[in-house]
Amino acid sequence: xxxxxxxxxxxxxxxxxxxxxxxxxxxxxxxxxxxxxxxxxxxxxxxxxxxxxxxxxxxxxxxxxxxxxxxxxxxxxxxxxxxxxxxxxxxxxxxxxxxxx
Numbered sequence: 001x002x003x004x005x006x007x008x009x010x011x012x013x014x015x016x017x018x019x020x021x022x023x024x025x026x027x028x029x030x031x032x033x034x035x036x037x038x039x040x041x042x043x044x045x046x047x048x049x050x051x052x053x054x055x056x057x058x059x060x061x062x063x064x065x066x067x068x069x070x071x072x073x074x075x076x077x078x079x080x081x082x083x084x085x086x087x088x089x090x091x092x093x094x095x096x097x098x099x100x101x
Contacts, residue, residue, distance in 0.1 A: 003034045003047040005069075011084065013040040015074020019047045027054025033070060045076075 003019055018033035026032050032049060039045035069076070069086040076084035 001034065001049045001051065003049070005039075005045045005047065007043045007045070007084075009078050010041060010043050011039075011045065012077050012079070012081075013045060013074065016072050017045075017047075017074045017076060018070040018072045019049075020068075020070055021049060025056050026052060027056075033072075036074070 005019070013036060015036075017036045021032050021034060024032050032055065034047035034049035037046050037048050069084070071086060076086070078084070
């Protein structure tokens with residue numbers, strides 16, 4: 001599954017930030033994450049999650065009102081080196097999803 005995050009300005013992304021996926025857990029009941037794959041230097045970042053055997057889901061979604069982007073040791077900054085507010089509830093991040101076959 002591919003998730004596209006659109007920011008309101010260009011960002012520099014380092015490391016492997018992750019998007020927590022709600023309503024989906026792995027075979028052991030742990031939360032799953034879509035991992036950052038591309039987009040640094042632009043206003044759009046792409047995250048991917050590969051569904052594994054045993055994953056359980058009511059429907060795949062990102063809770064934009066109560067979830068934060070997990071920086072996972074990485075960073076997301078603007079062109080002036082200001083850190084991104086990682087809370088989806090307080091910024092203008094837009095997310096679209098697609099399923100890769």
